[in-house]
Amino acid sequence: MSRLESHLADFSIRGLDLIDPEVLTQAARALMTTERENIAAFDEKRLTEIIDLYVRTGIQVHSPGYMGRQFSGVVPLAGVIDFVSSVVNQPSSFYEAGQLPSVAERLMAEELNRFIGWEAESFAMVTTSGGSLANLTALLAARNKMFPDFWSGGSPVSDGQPRPAVAVGADVHYSISRAAGILGIGEAQIVRLPLNEAQQIAIDQVGPTLEEAERRGLKVFCLVASAGTTSVGAFDPLDELGDLAREKGIWLHVDGAHGASLLVSDRLRGKLKGIEKADSLAWDAHKMMFVPAPCTLLFYRNGQDSLGAFQQRASYVFDEEPDRYTELDSGGVNFECTKRPMIMPLWTLWSVYGRALFAEKIEYLCDLTEEIHRIVLDEPDFESVHQPEANIMCFRYRPADIRDEDVHRVQVAIRNRIKIQGNFFISKVNIDGVAALRVVMMNHEITAEHFRMLLGEIRRIGRDLLDGGK
Ligand SMILES: Cc1ncc(COP(=O)(O)O)c(C=O)c1O
Structure with missing residues (x-):
């Protein structure tokens, strides 16, 4: 419980700590008891390390860096009842x-x-x-x-x-x-x-x-x-x-x-x-x-x-x-x-x-998505792909000097680099056959300021890719 408490109190901007599956398998294997014959003695340290590893390797759904998928930044009380259910x-x-x-x-x-x-x-x-x-x-x-x-x-x-x-x-x-x-x-x-x-x-x-x-x-x-x-x-x-x-x-x-x-x-x-x-x-x-x-x-x-x-x-x-x-x-x-x-x-x-908890959160997330759409429209090196209707928005990094034939490849590469860098977590979708960056606003810790920081990161990666970084 105390581990989860500090996890929930951490509002730093982070996406996913993506780990090589072999490395993670080794780390997880090291946490397994070697006792084969008898029931192993309860080892609190082992349990704590398992919880820490579980928490650390997830997409950080409560962080303002999480903007990529449709599962929620869960209201903690819901987790308590889920625990009771278990x-x-x-x-x-x-x-x-x-x-x-x-x-x-x-x-x-x-x-x-x-x-x-x-x-x-x-x-x-x-x-x-x-x-x-x-x-x-x-x-x-x-x-x-x-x-x-x-x-x-x-x-x-x-x-x-x-x-x-x-x-x-x-x-x-x-x-x-x-x-x-x-x-x-x-x-x-x-x-x-x-x-x-x-x-x-x-x-x-x-x-x-x-x-x-x-x-x-x-x-x-x-x-x-x-x-x-x-x-x-x-x-x-x-x-x-x-x-x-x-x-x-x-x-x-x-x-x-x-x-x-x-x-x-x-x-x-x-x-x-x-x-x-x-x-x-x-x-x-x-x-x-x-x-x-x-x-x-x-x-x-x-x-x-x-x-x-x-x-x-x-x-x-x-x-x-x-x-x-x-x-x-x-x-x-x-x-x-x-x-x-x-x-x-x-x-x-x-x-x-009551109902208002849900209504207020949903309205906040949809309003925020409208706001970040306006931000994209104001940035000359970004392209809006659609007018968002709810809390999902797709857009492209498209500076004046990008060739049409590179647009798809560059969006895919940006998304992958963002995933690996681990500050933000976003997704990608093809629209009319061309990749677009996709954000989904799923927790109310995110503000327009966080989205501006994401755009900064995209711009830096995109420029690097176009200037020959890869
Ligand atoms: C429109 C829509 N339908 C169905 C699904 C599938 O739902 P689930 O992931 O709960 O199986 C999704 C999941 O993202 C969805 O976006």
């Missing part, structure tokens, strides 16, 4: 194994659904170990609804019937293509919807693209929209997509892994205008709700739909005679059998501090 070990797929977690899921679902706006009596929520699994689960439910025989009979392809397909924004997270593979849909049946300038699904092209897919013998059962794309944080036009999906009888799944949290802010909720028209929504609390990973909530507008994702019988867990104690069991509607009581840190923070 000690009491109450897996949460079945009420009898995790009573409070099961009730907390129900309460948290009610709280968050107030911002989605679905009928309190008919919506459902399931927690899943990550957004990827939530996306897979929602696609399964959607597929089984339109193709009820697929689960037992397999793909209808051989019957010469229309082939099941999903339509997605061209910039959708890779977990969706992966889900299509797992579902037996096949990559070739993923219909990619073109994007507009703001990297959102271009609404005027959705209808024609779906009609073209139909002519090719595809039956689109699910349209996946993003509320905060991974690369630039773009929000698809949910309101219009909701109308279109309903008109065509297609399930609308919203991947809000990153951006659904904006719903809790009165000021930012409008980014998800029309969310109530969706059939399902994936929401990662381990991103912008500042709790430890994983903690994902998968919402269904119609709770009955959640029952369609899986169809197993197992008398050792699924009770044949349900009673009031099995009502909250979620084992039948989530993939996991043993599942972490992941709701506990979120529900506890919500219970102790």
